[in-house]
Amino acid sequence: MREVINKYPRLLHGGDYNPEQWLDSPQVLEEDIRLMKEARVNCVSLGIFSWARLEPEEGEFHFGWIRRIIDKLYENGIYTILATPTGAMPNWMTAKYEEVRQMSPEGVRNLPGRRHNFCYTSPIMRKKMKKINHELSRHLGDHPGVILWHISNEYGGNGSDASCHCPQCQQAFREWLKEKYKTLDNLNHAWWTAFWSHTYTDWSQIHSPVPNGESRLHGLNLDWKRFVSHQIQDFCMEEIRAVLKYSVLPVTTNMMEYFKPLDYFRFAPQLSIISWDNYPEWHSQKDEVNVAVRTAAWHSMMRSLKKAPFLMMESTPSIVNWKAVNTQKRPGLHELSSLQAVACGSNSVQYFQWRKSRGSSEKFHGAVVDHRNGSNTRVFREVSALGSRMEQISDTVYPTCNRPKAAIVFDWENWWAVEDIEGPRKDMAYQDTILAHFKPFWEMGIDVDFVNEDCDLQGYRLVAAPLNYLYKKGYAKKVKDYVEAGGCYVATYFSGVVDETDLCILDRHPLEELLGIRTEEMDAAPEHRVNSIGFEGKSYKTGCLREISHVIPGEGAEVLASYESDYYAGCPALTRKSYGSGRAYYLACETEEAFLKALYAGLAEENGIGTEFTGRLPYGVTVSHREGGQDLWFVQNFNEAETQMELPGTYARVEDGMELKGSITLKPFECLILAAK
Ligand SMILES: [Zn+2]
Structure with a gap:
């Protein structure tokens, strides 16, 4: 298997870390390092929403604070995935440059605020992005503790369909169409514009599909979606080129599940490793099977994009805060949900977020460290237990991957x-x-x-x-x-x-x-x-x-x-x-x-694609197979009840080598990791 993260070829355990919110509380940062070690965290993502701290005024850069944090983490055996900060723009920029703000389909320009909502065509946005990425790379791109670039954050996640309908995007769309179709005759034929007499006679007549304009030419709708995906992919590529100017680290960007606006198959070749943010709706149905199936499918998609191991870059250790009803993961499910990712090819279990923010939108989003009680919580104990288990299985699991037929x-x-x-x-x-x-x-x-x-x-x-x-x-x-x-x-x-x-x-x-x-x-x-x-x-x-x-x-x-x-x-x-x-x-x-x-x-x-477990699995139980080093079987029980099953052979439990065969009882939400004997 080709090594991607050369500096630290191990299963990663950690998550998004936002110390920029706590710079005036040094005791919190000290406490974080101590707790990370206790939770067996070996990797954090830094700088995702740090633009306003890294460049507090236009052209004024501050990298000392983040370098000191990366140093401290590294001294304590914790590696850093370093993000480019374009996920959210600083107010000085959105106030000064109107064009960096997206325009809605109705033609209304956003006001400053929120996130993931920059215009991906804007030359000013691209210029500002390049500058901060160059500086970030020049200052920190060769730090021994930094192992991977995290390019932006959840591209396209603007709360609607990722698109920007501003005049610059309209013009870029027309140029993209000219490149694709060469002549208006070709375009008119491809879009079948003779229908309803909507033939284009000048490129300037073409506008993105919008509710109060053209939206019934299916060829236009489809090309607009292709363009939006392409333009964001192109922005991502420019970000990658910018950080690689002073750095040779691998790159990733965190994708989202079933995210319709971006064709992730087209993104994949420009990334060194795929990563994604996984937020299943556990406990939303009578049992966990359909949610487990849906989640396994999306893990499988992420593995398939490069036919290689991927990273689960985010997941919640407890609840999210952005659904109508946000339910705690019941005891045991955190470990199973995390190991399901590994079973499907992930080489990491990363969380959003390490420490709960004190204010604003995500203050009640689950975290490893709570507002109160610190590490004296069920969530922290489950995270720590999983961290220990990840350490135990890393050498065996890391060299393997699923190879479906x-x-x-x-x-x-x-x-x-x-x-x-x-x-x-x-x-x-x-x-x-x-x-x-x-x-x-x-x-x-x-x-x-x-x-x-x-x-x-x-x-x-x-x-x-x-x-x-x-x-x-x-x-x-x-x-x-x-x-x-x-x-x-x-x-x-x-x-x-x-x-x-x-x-x-x-x-x-x-x-x-x-x-x-x-x-x-x-x-x-x-x-x-x-x-x-x-x-x-x-x-x-x-x-x-x-x-x-x-x-x-x-x-x-x-x-x-x-x-x-x-x-x-x-x-x-x-x-x-x-x-x-x-x-x-x-x-x-x-x-x-x-x-x-x-x-x-x-x-x-x-077609001979069944496994030795096929036909023997009780309801709610599945297996995934990672191979390459050893032959590994992840037996996952999504029932919140003990479940009997018959093993088809003799296996050794990866953590301790204990031999297992014949009839076994899986505990509620248990995941067994077995090596073929
Ligand atoms: Zn735009």
């Missing part, structure tokens, strides 16, 4: 397009559909990667592409080559409908030859119009989205399941066709969970 296609451009649809139904839920297809693998204890349409599919034995509405140029050929070479591909309803500018693909489905089916109707049935499909002798309920398709005679598709009623009774609901050395499946409708479970259990067996 199955992948699910998750493509941001498809996400933007399919949820902008004005078709059979408007509220297309792409994420939920993806999770419905991910869950059976989680239940079987099979790790899954995510790929987008640009990724290489070779190397996976099974690729499922649910609700893959938009096909990029070359994607259909890639899928055919993949199946021909022996891969197994699952296509579903509402796939291959439009091309990459959201124009409908005419005549034939791009995979018609591969699938051997032809679709005649797309439907979104009302709830009372129930239907079902028959599969392997059982009947399963369908969901709302259904396609009515026909097998093309003589093309070789076999029908494995059919609709059981209505005017399309007998039409295929699941087909399979052999193609080259592989097989292609087509699923015509949404179905109940039990059907997907049966389908993927069969496909796991057919």
Whole structure:
């Protein structure tokens, strides 16, 4: 495995540290170091919101205070992830330079305040960013205690859709479009502007999609989303170049879960290591399974972006403060929730935040150190216990990573397009559909990667592409080559409908030859119009989205399941066709969970992707597999109850080498880390 964080190749445990709020309380800073050692913290993130302390007046820089803190941490064995401070702008800047503040879709310029809300096009913002990043890098970029650059913070998290609609962004959008389409004729065709007579005759007529203007040209909407993602990615790249002027450290930026505005697949190549902020809604449902599935999926996405270990850069040790109801993690869940990240490929458990701030927006956000009681809290004790465990497992776990044999296609451009649809139904839920297809693998204890349409599919034995509405140029050929070479591909309803500018693909489905089916109707049935499909002798309920398709005679598709009623009774609901050395499946409708479970259990067996735990896991228990050094199994019990299970072999517990085999009892919320013997 290629080493990324050379200076400290260990599992990291720590979190965001905001000493800039306590500079007038030196005793607090002393206490912090002592408590960090007690909690087995080996790494903190510094400087995320420090711009006003680092540059209190324009052009006046103060690095002494932060250097002294980094020195002190380093002397005590605690490393620093150093942030560039662009997450929040200082008041002197927002007051003096109006253009750095974002403009809303309605054309209203923000007033100073809040965070993550700078205009990513503004030349002044870029100039100020470069200056502070250069200075930061020049002063601290070679400090022996600094191991990684944390570029900005949660890019795009402005509380809406990340976009800025100011005149400079409009102009940059037009330039971006000129580069892409070359001529207005090309653009008018791609966006199908003859519809409603909205043909553009001059580039200056183009405006971002807004509620009181153009918003019904799907090609415009899609290109605007691409532009916003691109522009923020470009800003990130400029930040990276600025810090690397005086430093050779690796770089990351902390991503957010299921964050629709930014295409993280495009960000990944410019980062040394992926990191993200993980805030699951534990205790929001009758049990923890669906939240665990959703969280595992997003950890898997982060691992998939570089097919490498990632960092969980933030998580709360207790509660968050930004949901309507913020519930404490119940005893034991903190350790499981943290080790779930490690199980899925994280090489860190980092928190937001180390110490609770005394005032302002996040004063009640969970922290390792509370306002009162210091370390004499349940939360602190659970964090310390986890810190000790991380130290025990680090040598064994660090050199390993998950290597899945199955992948699910998750493509941001498809996400933007399919949820902008004005078709059979408007509220297309792409994420939920993806999770419905991910869950059976989680239940079987099979790790899954995510790929987008640009990724290489070779190397996976099974690729499922649910609700893959938009096909990029070359994607259909890639899928055919993949199946021909022996891969197994699952296509579903509402796939291959439009091309990459959201124009409908005419005549034939791009995979018609591969699938051997032809679709005649797309439907979104009302709830009372129930239907079902028959599969392997059982009947399963369908969901709302259904396609009515026909097998093309003589093309070789076999029908494995059919609709059981209505005017399309007998039409295929699941087909399979052999193609080259592989097989292609087509699923015509949404179905109940039990059907997907049966389908993927069969496909796991057919393609040999099951693990030794598959078929043996009780409800609420899953395993993840990290390999490379030793063969490691993370057995995770998301039940808040003791749970019996049968181990499929003999294992050694990583922490102490204790041998485990046969029937075992998992404690509530326990995570066992087992090495194959
Ligand atoms: Zn702007």
